[in-house]
Amino acid sequence: MTSTEKTITLAHGAGGGAMHGLIDGLFLSAFGDMPLLQKEDQARLPLAGLQARGDRLALTTDSFVVSPLEFPGGDIGKLAVCGTLNDLAVGGAVPLYLSAAFIIEEGLPLALLQRLVGSMAEAARQAGVTIVTGDTKVVERGMADKLFINTTGVGVIPAGLALSVAAARPGDKVLINGHVGDHGAAIMLAREELGLEGKLASDCAALHTLIQPVLAQCAGVRCLRDATRGGLGGVLNEMAEASSVEIRLTEQDLPIRPQTRALCELLGLEPLLLANEGLAAMVIAPEQAGQALALWHAHPLGRHARIIGEVRAPASPGRLSLLGPYGGARLLEVPHGLQLPRIC
Amino acid sequence: MTSTEKTITLAHGAGGGAMHGLIDGLFLSAFGDMPLLQKEDQARLPLAGLQARGDRLALTTDSFVVSPLEFPGGDIGKLAVCGTLNDLAVGGAVPLYLSAAFIIEEGLPLALLQRLVGSMAEAARQAGVTIVTGDTKVVERGMADKLFINTTGVGVIPAGLALSVAAARPGDKVLINGHVGDHGAAIMLAREELGLEGKLASDCAALHTLIQPVLAQCAGVRCLRDATRGGLGGVLNEMAEASSVEIRLTEQDLPIRPQTRALCELLGLEPLLLANEGLAAMVIAPEQAGQALALWHAHPLGRHARIIGEVRAPASPGRLSLLGPYGGARLLEVPHGLQLPRIC
The missing domain is CATH 3.30.1330.10 (PurM-like, N-terminal domain)
Structure with a gap:
């Protein structure tokens, strides 16, 4: 050359x-x-x-x-x-x-x-x-x-599988496989114009080997999405809306790294709206949540998997709510616009 | 809104x-x-x-x-x-x-x-x-x-079809379905910075209904390509190279609109290297060339179809040659670079 x-x-x-x-x-x-x-x-x-x-x-x-x-x-x-x-x-x-x-x-x-x-x-x-x-x-x-x-x-x-954002039912559990917001936070830190430093890496990963065993063994998986643009809040909101249910998360069960939390506080951002590139959100029948969680824990990409909330009948159908540490619940609105352009 | x-x-x-x-x-x-x-x-x-x-x-x-x-x-x-x-x-x-x-x-x-x-x-x-x-x-x-x-x-x-750029054989005929270079010439005229005016329209069209009847009725179709970037010269050169044959076109059989020819003379361009977006080049067994041509003539996108040349044994294997009006043949080189960026 x-x-x-x-x-x-x-x-x-x-x-x-x-x-x-x-x-x-x-x-x-x-x-x-x-x-x-x-x-x-x-x-x-x-x-x-x-x-x-x-x-x-x-x-x-x-x-x-x-x-x-x-x-x-x-x-x-x-x-x-x-x-x-x-x-x-x-x-x-x-x-x-x-x-x-x-x-x-x-x-x-x-x-x-x-x-x-x-x-x-x-x-x-x-x-x-x-x-x-x-x-x-x-x-x-x-x-x-x-x-x-x-x-x-x-x-x-495979024949017989029919996952859908519209399939969540009251009583179902909500699982995720890892930390919330790593990709969005890492991209923000990587942009020199923000002048920030930190040690966060994108969660960018291929999730099929994490997902397939759960689908093969748990017939009760209803909805499955990767939480990219719009964040975990965005996909759970879509599920709640399409399924006409309320999804309620417990705030202290959300795995968010301290660095991500600090960055969000500094910039006034909501971690649940940060993009992820290796985070799956799964809604599953309650009786199979434990089995799915165990399968995820056994996979390198699911070591930090957690049950973070549940699906509820109406109250606020089509909405995502967060139960705070003192028992109060707030609705999470997905904004019209964005937190950060060009994260993917 | x-x-x-x-x-x-x-x-x-x-x-x-x-x-x-x-x-x-x-x-x-x-x-x-x-x-x-x-x-x-x-x-x-x-x-x-x-x-x-x-x-x-x-x-x-x-x-x-x-x-x-x-x-x-x-x-x-x-x-x-x-x-x-x-x-x-x-x-x-x-x-x-x-x-x-x-x-x-x-x-x-x-x-x-x-x-x-x-x-x-x-x-x-x-x-x-x-x-x-x-x-x-x-x-x-x-x-x-x-x-x-x-x-x-x-x-x-469909089962049984095996078109390939490497399938041309000596004796085969080369057909195209319309005028050469319309798209490239129209884009050039549409760029205001050239300050040119003219009445040329892109040949942009979906060719599947033109192509399918020929494939269904003529088992002797060997190679088929649409002549986009790199032009007709580019695709015929690829066929000649992949099939280790010479492809020889007869210059006066090439359907080129006078406006395209004039534009190329003005700008020093080769019409055979202009992009097309509705032009197919087909290499077909000689005994089926007439039938294919008739099928194309009956289709709105094939009204100007012509046999423009033939496949020859070695002489210049892997090359495209043009037979001029006075019997002399020249090789058409496909350039390293380009005539015009962003034509598609």
């Missing part, structure tokens, strides 16, 4: 020799045995293999625009794999394939791109999913912020 | 009330009966319906960054549907489902977004594909150029 090729140029997105060089030399060498290696315009995947795993195809898409591109606990590449994979996993799907599309700003250092693509490939390998097709676009300097990645995921949902 | 809501704000991408309002009020109302209406994190599509249509799943992804967003003959919304659909169709797949992911720059007029999403919905409806899942991100002003759209397409390839 000559010195003039150490950053991405418009030629890398132009469909000619430079683009094919980038695809062969960087993407294909990182992603390995992609069916894309056939160099056709589409990946071709045997349907027989899919039917064997379930009766429905799951399809989900996400664009990642996180800033900064690299942060403690992850980077945009790892996030782009785990985020889409989790959107499949919370539907009960076995994640199988990903597409990966890159919008690159002219001038992005090739070494950085290589690192991020490598991280993506590593995350996919660890999760057992294959990146099967891709796309590369380059836009002029100033027309994008360094790098955006879209991933679209394909999985298969 | 209040006056403060007439442009996209960061709140529209934040996972709260504003985002849900945008999704419900704009995307879902345009895309209609999306399985996404279930408001789960993933679309759930019956596998039984897929097996009935073929034996392989086709998966393809494309991000669209075209500038300007609207141009004669189309816009980024129509392009995002047709472009991805065509990448499925040229693999012989029946296109079924699309995901749609939007990266929006803060400040984008809501009316413009509504128009583009409406155009996308209309293109999907006309093509008989369903947009089943989506994503919306908003980045700060100056961090993207107005709007980028990613679409990922899912289709099914």
Whole structure:
């Protein structure tokens, strides 16, 4: 590679020799045995293999625009794999394939791109999913912020599974697998303009191996979501609304790291609205909550799992309430806007 | 809608009330009966319906960054549907489902977004594909150029079809369905900074209904590609290289509009390298070329179809050559870089 090729140029997105060089030399060498290696315009995947795993195809898409591109606990590449994979996993799907599309700003250092693509490939390998097709676009300097990645995921949902945000019933328990708000807090600390320092890492992780054993063993799982944008408060509010129930959390049962709490107090933020990238919220029939909790405790991503609340009949249907330490309950409103842009 | 809501704000991408309002009020109302209406994190599509249509799943992804967003003959919304659909169709797949992911720059007029999403919905409806899942991100002003759209397409390839860029054989004929370079030329004219005027429209169109009857009736189709980035020259070069043959075109048989030719002469461009968005290049066994041509002529998108050249044994294996009006042949080199950025 000559010195003039150490950053991405418009030629890398132009469909000619430079683009094919980038695809062969960087993407294909990182992603390995992609069916894309056939160099056709589409990946071709045997349907027989899919039917064997379930009766429905799951399809989900996400664009990642996180800033900064690299942060403690992850980077945009790892996030782009785990985020889409989790959107499949919370539907009960076995994640199988990903597409990966890159919008690159002219001038992005090739070494950085290589690192991020490598991280993506590593995350996919660890999760057992294959990146099967891709796309590369380059836009002029100033027309994008360094790098955006879209991933679209394909999985298969086993027959009989019917998770839904609308399925929560009074008496059900609410479980989460770890600390609340780590990703949002870590991104905030990673943004130099805030001038803050701290030791928080994103929880960015692929949750399917945590989720699948519970789904296989506990027929009483009703709703399952990963608490990304909008935070844990956002997803529980959606569940409460769609199921026409009240979800009540017990404030002191919420696992929130002291650093996250301190940061939120400093900036006037609500930890329940911070984004997470490795946190699943599960509503489950009360008689199976203990079994699910034990399964989670036995998994590296579920060591800090807890029952944090329960589903109640009306009182405030469609709402999320928090029981405070002195017995008073308050409603948690999900705001119109946001706490922080570009956290994913 | 209040006056403060007439442009996209960061709140529209934040996972709260504003985002849900945008999704419900704009995307879902345009895309209609999306399985996404279930408001789960993933679309759930019956596998039984897929097996009935073929034996392989086709998966393809494309991000669209075209500038300007609207141009004669189309816009980024129509392009995002047709472009991805065509990448499925040229693999012989029946296109079924699309995901749609939007990266929006803060400040984008809501009316413009509504128009583009409406155009996308209309293109999907006309093509008989369903947009089943989506994503919306908003980045700060100056961090993207107005709007980028990613679409990922899912289709099914009928059993027995095995199109490949590596399948061309000496003696095969090369067909295209229409004029060369319309899209690239129209985009150039639409860019005000060039100060040019002209009456050219993009050929942006969904090609599956043009392609499917030929595949159903002509077993001799070897390679099929849509000639987008890199132009007709780019895809024929790829076929020649992958098949280790020479592809020879007859220059005067190339259907190029006089306006496109004039523009290329003015700017020193090669029409064969201009992007197209509704042009398919097909390599087919010589004994079936006439039948395929007749099928194309009977289709509105194939009225100007022509046999433009043939596949030859070595001489220049892996190369594309052009036979000029006086009997001399020249090789067409596909350049390292590009003629024009952001044409799709």
